[in-house]
Amino acid sequence: xxxxxxxxxxxxxxxxxxxxxxxxxxxxxxxxxxxxxxxxxxxxxxxxxxxxxxxxxxxxxxxxxxxxxxxxxxxxxxxxxxxxxxxxxxxxxxxxxxxxxxxxxxxxxxxxxxxxxxxxxxxxxxxxxxxxxxxxxxxxxxxxxxxxxxxxxxxxxxxxxxxxxxxxxxxxxxxxxxxxxxxxxxxxxxxxxxxxxxxxxxxxxxxxxxxxxxxxxxxxxxxxxxxxxxxxxxxxxxxxxxxxxxxxxxxxxxxxxxxxxxxxxxxxxxxxxxxxxxxxxxxxxxxxxxxxxxxxxxxxxxxxxxxx
Numbered sequence: 001x002x003x004x005x006x007x008x009x010x011x012x013x014x015x016x017x018x019x020x021x022x023x024x025x026x027x028x029x030x031x032x033x034x035x036x037x038x039x040x041x042x043x044x045x046x047x048x049x050x051x052x053x054x055x056x057x058x059x060x061x062x063x064x065x066x067x068x069x070x071x072x073x074x075x076x077x078x079x080x081x082x083x084x085x086x087x088x089x090x091x092x093x094x095x096x097x098x099x100x101x102x103x104x105x106x107x108x109x110x111x112x113x114x115x116x117x118x119x120x121x122x123x124x125x126x127x128x129x130x131x132x133x134x135x136x137x138x139x140x141x142x143x144x145x146x147x148x149x150x151x152x153x154x155x156x157x158x159x160x161x162x163x164x165x166x167x168x169x170x171x172x173x174x175x176x177x178x179x180x181x182x183x184x185x186x187x188x189x190x191x192x193x194x195x196x197x198x199x200x201x202x203x204x205x206x207x208x209x210x211x212x213x214x215x216x217x218x219x220x221x222x223x224x225x226x227x228x229x230x231x232x233x234x235x236x237x238x239x240x241x242x243x244x245x246x247x248x249x250x251x252x253x254x255x256x257x258x259x260x261x262x263x264x265x266x267x268x269x270x271x272x273x274x275x276x277x278x279x280x281x282x283x284x285x286x287x288x289x290x291x292x293x294x295x296x297x298x299x300x301x302x303x304x305x306x307x308x
Contacts, residue, residue: 050067051279054273054276055273055276056074058273059271059273062273078277079281081277082264082277082281083281085264086263088260088278088281091255091256091257091260092257094170095239095257098173098177098238098256102234102238103234106185106234107227107230109182111189111223113182113186114189114190114193115215118191118194132182132183132187136183140180144243144247152165152166152167168249169248173248181238185230185234189223189226189227192223201218228296232290232293235289
């Protein structure tokens with residue numbers, strides 16, 4: 001008599017069903033984090049959205065019904081008027097003359113110093129890096145008067161400055177921007193370069209690469225995300241700066257775009273809807289720069305987040 005082993009074997013327990021993707025349990029903590037981030041995002045976007053909304057409405061309508069009322073007439077007339085009345089083309093050119101060289105020179109000098117501190121094993125490199133970082137802690141308003149006196153005493157040829165001094169020239173604003181921003185860039189790039197594999201430079205040295213080749217052909221291409229992120233931040237800061245141009249430039253035709261908004265303010269009356277349209281126009285270049293470098297900017301911010 002044979003025994004049926006298949007019947008004697010106990011039945012296998014069914015595997016528990018995997019939870020459906022749409023039925024995943026949402027943790028209260030994660031829900032609270034998302035709610036907080038949404039609230040913060042709305043708080044930051046609210047002034048910009050209100051400015052855009054006000055710039056599309058006539059001032060008479062908002063003065064009668066309020067800024068939070070439903071619109072009855074929307075148009076882009078204020079944008080055309082703001083661009084022509086303030087002469088923004090000239091001020092845009094002035095801003096590019098200040099911001100573009102300032103960003104390029106700042107990134108070049110900062111990357112060169114950061115490479116020396118991070119990769120060449122300089123004696124006292126940590127102390128020097130701390131000094132660069134400490135420079136960012138100095139309030140800018142403290143040195144306004146000393147720099148004003150110094151720039152009035154630095155002579156320049158006529159083709160570089162109409163005033164024959166560094167004061168009332170683009171050079172003064174560019175130099176100050178570079179001096180204040182280079183410390184932050186050195187700090188960021190030096191810490192980023194330390195995360196690069198040392199074996200790459202050792203292999204380059206074995207192949208006969210000099211210091212310049214190690215810096216220009218090997219290190220800088222690897223630092224492209226960090227440079228793009230810093231370039232976006234530096235352009236935004238230099239573009240939006242108004243203090244240094246106001247202090248070191250007396251000729252109104254040399255002022256940057258941030259000063260063009262003053263031309264939209266009347267002596268006895270200010271159309272704030274027109275001023276809102278001008279503010280939106282002024283903010284557009286920084287938005288374009290961020291959109292163009294968005295991929296590199298996000299990569300530069302997230303680099304190193306998964307390293308142990």
